[in-house]
Amino acid sequence: MKPNWTSWIDEVASDKLTVDPTDMLAEGRSNLWSFSLPSDDASARDHTTIEQFMMQVIDARCSVLRDLNAPSAAMRFYCWHDEMAAQLRFSLVSSCHKKLPFTCTVETVSELVQIIESFVSSRYHNGIPFSELAEVEVDHQTVDRACSLRVWERAIP
Secondary structure, eight states: OOOOHHHHHHHHHHSOOOOOTTOHHHHHHHTOEEEOOOTTOGGGGOHHHHHHHHHHHHHHHHHHHHHHTOTTOOEEEEEEEETTTTEEEEEEEETTSSSOSOSSEEEEOSOHHHHHHHHHTOSOTTOOOGGGOOOOOOOHHHHHHHOEEEEEEEEEO
């Protein structure tokens, strides 16, 4: 199934936006969106189309934010590739927060295309093969501090 970028923009544009400068996690969760690509559709993997789509998403979120007309409504739009879920994800939090709502180390990238390239070139659009999985014991506090996540962000509006 080919991605319907226009339909997705319409959905994002019509979605409510949560602005709560007192609760970064509520904002991050409530404003979260994710998109996947069919692994067998090479035409869906056009970097330019995906980048244009993301710019339209930003414009749509800016429009909703401006309509709120709230003095504390400056926000940070951020986007990342969730490798395990094979998804391109984005959300927004109020700009007053000094960090993004991740427990791991955040590596900020300068260009959105870096996140798109990672997403498009993922080997896991059909899921992670069972043969690549291994059972491990995990200390979540240690793992969260040891791993990093590449994120692109932009202040809006």
